[in-house]
Amino acid sequence: MAMRLEIPPEAVTADQPRGAEPPRNKPGGWKLAIKRDWRLYTLLVLPLLYFAVFRYLPMAGNVIAFRQFQPGGSIFGEKWVGLKYVVLFINDPSFWQAFQNTIMLGVLTLLFCFPMPIIFALMLNELRSQKFKKFVQTVAYLPHFMSVVIIAGMILQNFSMTGTVNQIANTLFGTTVNFTQDAAWFRPMYISSEVWQTMGWGAILYLAALTRVDESLYEAARIDGANRWQQTWHVTLPAIRPTIITLLILNIGTFMAVGFEKILLIYNPLNYETSDVISTYLYRVGLESSNFSYAAAIGMFESVIGLTLILSANAISKRLAGTSLW
Amino acid sequence: MTSDSGVRVADLKESRGVKAFRIFNLVFLLAVVFLTLYPFLNIIAQSFSSEGFINAGQVNLFPRGFNVETYKLILADGTFWNNYGNTVLYTVVATAISMVLTTSFAYAIAKKDLKGRSLFIGIAVFTMFFNGGLIPNYVLISSLGMRDSIWAVVLPNAISVFNLLIMKSFFENMPRELEEAAAIDGLTQYGVLFRVVLPLSKAIVATMVLFYAVANWNSWFQAFLYLDKPELFPVTIYLRNMIAGVTTAGSAGGTVENVGQIAANIQSVTIVLTVIPILCVYPFVQKYFFSGVMLGSVKE
Numbered sequence: 243m244a245m246r247l248e249i250p251p252e253a254v255t256a257d258q259p260r261g262a263e264p265p266r267n268k269p270g271g272w273k274l275a276i277k278r279d280w281r282l283y284t285l286l287v288l289p290l291l292y293f294a295v296f297r298y299l300p301m302a303g304n305v306i307a308f309r310q311f312q313p314g315g316s317i318f319g320e321k322w323v324g325l326k327y328v329v330l331f332i333n334d335p336s337f338w339q340a341f342q343n344t345i346m347l348g349v350l351t352l353l354f355c356f357p358m359p360i361i362f363a364l365m366l367n368e369l370r371s372q373k374f375k376k377f378v379q380t381v382a383y384l385p386h387f388m389s390v391v392i393i394a395g396m397i398l399q400n401f402s403m404t405g406t407v408n409q410i411a412n413t414l415f416g417t418t419v420n421f422t423q424d425a426a427w428f429r430p431m432y433i434s435s436e437v438w439q440t441m442g443w444g445a446i447l448y449l450a451a452l453t454r455v456d457e458s459l460y461e462a463a464r465i466d467g468a469n470r471w472q473q474t475w476h477v478t479l480p481a482i483r484p485t486i487i488t489l490l491i492l493n494i495g496t497f498m499a500v501g502f503e504k505i506l507l508i509y510n511p512l513n514y515e516t517s518d519v520i521s522t523y524l525y526r527v528g529l530e531s532s533n534f535s536y537a538a539a540i541g542m543f544e545s546v547i548g549l550t551l552i553l554s555a556n557a558i559s560k561r562l563a564g565t566s567l568w
Numbered sequence: 569m570t571s572d573s574g575v576r577v578a579d580l581k582e583s584r585g586v587k588a589f590r591i592f593n594l595v596f597l598l599a600v601v602f603l604t605l606y607p608f609l610n611i612i613a614q615s616f617s618s619e620g621f622i623n624a625g626q627v628n629l630f631p632r633g634f635n636v637e638t639y640k641l642i643l644a645d646g647t648f649w650n651n652y653g654n655t656v657l658y659t660v661v662a663t664a665i666s667m668v669l670t671t672s673f674a675y676a677i678a679k680k681d682l683k684g685r686s687l688f689i690g691i692a693v694f695t696m697f698f699n700g701g702l703i704p705n706y707v708l709i710s711s712l713g714m715r716d717s718i719w720a721v722v723l724p725n726a727i728s729v730f731n732l733l734i735m736k737s738f739f740e741n742m743p744r745e746l747e748e749a750a751a752i753d754g755l756t757q758y759g760v761l762f763r764v765v766l767p768l769s770k771a772i773v774a775t776m777v778l779f780y781a782v783a784n785w786n787s788w789f790q791a792f793l794y795l796d797k798p799e800l801f802p803v804t805i806y807l808r809n810m811i812a813g814v815t816t817a818g819s820a821g822g823t824v825e826n827v828g829q830i831a832a833n834i835q836s837v838t839i840v841l842t843v844i845p846i847l848c849v850y851p852f853v854q855k856y857f858f859s860g861v862m863l864g865s866v867k868e
Contacts (some may be wrong), residue, residue, distance in 0.1 A: 271683060275683035275684070276683075279679070279682055279683070281756060281758055282675075282757055283676070285672035285675060285761075286672070286676045286677075286688060288668070289669045289670075289672060289673035290673075290688070290691070292723075292727055293692065293727070295708075296708075296723065296724050297695040297699065298695075298700075299700070299708055300699070300700020300705045300708050301698065301699070301700045301704070303700055303703075303704030303705075303708055304701065304704055306703070306707065362600065365597060368589070368593050369597070378600065381600075381601045381604050381605060382600060382604055383854070384604060385604065387846055388786065388843065389786030389787070389788060390786070390788070391788045391804045392786075392839050392843060395611075395807065395811050396607045396610075396611060399611070399614070399832060399835065400607055402832070403625075404622065404624065404625030405625070406628065409625050409628070412625075438603065438604065441600070442604065470585075470586060495697060503789055507811065507812075521702065524702060524703070525702060528703045529703075529706060534706075537702070538701065538703040538704060541702055541704075544701070545698055545699060548698070549698050
């Protein structure tokens with residue numbers, strides 16, 4: 243009986259109802275827990291193995307940034323070289339250009355791609371027709387489900403010399419621009435496509451938050467004489483503030499990880515000046531030129547900045563807004 | 569009908585402003601719909617147009633110089649079909665692996681009295697914020713001998729922590745009494761999972777299958793990094809190589825004088841053919857993902 247209930251006999255004491263959990267945090271707790279829940283622990287084995295091999299081993303693999311790596315050699319490198327590779331990238335002007343571009347694209351993405359879903363959600367929320375609302379949403383999510391390869395194909399076609407953007411430019415200004423090969427146009431091209439891609443999907447969480455705003459708050463506001471705009475400002479926005487802050491933290495955390503795959507697909511040597519970001523630079527240095535240790539040093543720098551950003555954003559928001567991820 | 573409650577009066581007072589806003593809102597949202605759909609419609613139009621019109625920049629919403637030759641060309645290309653088949657295979661295998669790993673992990677960590685639970689959750693969540701980076705991953709996959717094999721594509725991203733957390737909170741919300749009753753009826757924890765919990769979790773399982781399948785169908789980077797043999801490529805790499813100008817539709821486009829331009833047409837056809845399966849599951853994704861995302865991410 244006790245076996246079938248998954249409760250070891252010693253766990254069932256007089257003052258404990260059947261099926262209650264055995265006392266935890268006591269000496270021998272693990273032993274008891276494993277005895278009781280060994281089946282659950284077996285379920286954890288494969289996933290934990292996965293995390294160990296494919297997630298944590300590469301983290302440890304970062305030591306090759308401080309070691310000389312030889313192709314075909316150990317994944318942890320052959321011998322210690324100290325900060326050699328760190329010093330190398332600190333003195334590398336191409337790295338600093340990529341760094342600058344990363345910051346630039348990160349700031350622009352945050353500036354344009356972060357508020358758009360909020361505005362979009364608020365406007366959707368004003369619709370009376372649920373059918374039309376659903377239709378707009380359905381359409382707006384579509385780009386999110388497309389492969390980045392397809393997105394890249396569309397960007398390159400729409401911004402090509404004969405593409406739609408140039409057709410419009412030609413009609414309006416009588417000129418065409420070689421968008422895809424002009425460094426000055428890379429940022430507008432990247433950001434506009436990014437907004438196009440992310441706006442609909444980004445609005446989901448806000449829409450969900452909006453459905454849970456207490457109706458009586460609006461009623462109270464209306465009785466106090468608030469117009470629509472004031473209702474939005476004083477009721478709606480404060481109500482979705484936790485969602486906004488949470489997503490802002492997440493966005494800041496991924497600030498450095500600007501669309502690596504997309505950039506890799508749409509950039510070219512003619513616009514490296516503005517398009518080359520840290521991750522694409524380290525891709526070229528590491529995998530195209532096989533400087534693994536050097537590229538790993540750059541990659542580690544990138545990850546550490548990312549982690550620092552998210553930790554500080556979280557701490558700041560915890561202090562100022564009382565909302566945090568953990 | 570026309571009550572003179574405070575609400576109505578207020579609405580009437582600002583009716584002109586409200587009306588103006590409604591019209592603006594409608595126009596704005598219709599513009600969003602148009603701008604979102606336009607690139608897709610444009611690609612479809614291009615795929616059915618002849619090169620001359622694309623070349624002259626005259627193809628917008630509707631095909632010009634209707635032609636299906638390129639479709640025939642691509643559909644007759646053995647490489648395309650081989651790569652398409654690879655995509656199907658990778659998607660099925662990867663999704664299956666992901667589901668097994670995600671479900672078992674999520675089920676275990678959803679048990680609030682499992683000892684070490686917060687440690688296991690922490691192990692997973694930490695990987696959302698910190699990762700090994702491109703180079704260590706590349707070196708790892710290479711030294712595991714997974715290059716040029718299906719494993720390099722299906723294993724490294726097997727668990728999405730985001731999906732894991734969604735599933736975890738779904739399992740957490742299952743009534744505890746149900747599982748306790750099953751346990752009293754003599755089911756082991758495996759039995760509870762397979763015979764009680766999973767049959768009741770069809771919605772979340774379907775959501776996760778769709779999430780993983782769509783992600784796998786769309787992925788290209790793993791394959792791009794680790795596969796060198798063209799016969800192993802998924803169709804996304806076929807398309808990527810076309811975009812990068814590495815190939816023009818296998819051997820097919822050779823006879824055409826304007827290679828650069830036929831490429832635009834061939835690209836459009838390939839894009840359309842690659843997107844079709846996604847569009848087929850899209851209504852289902854629509855149906856499920858919303859509840860799925862809600863479950864996992866919003867719980868203030």
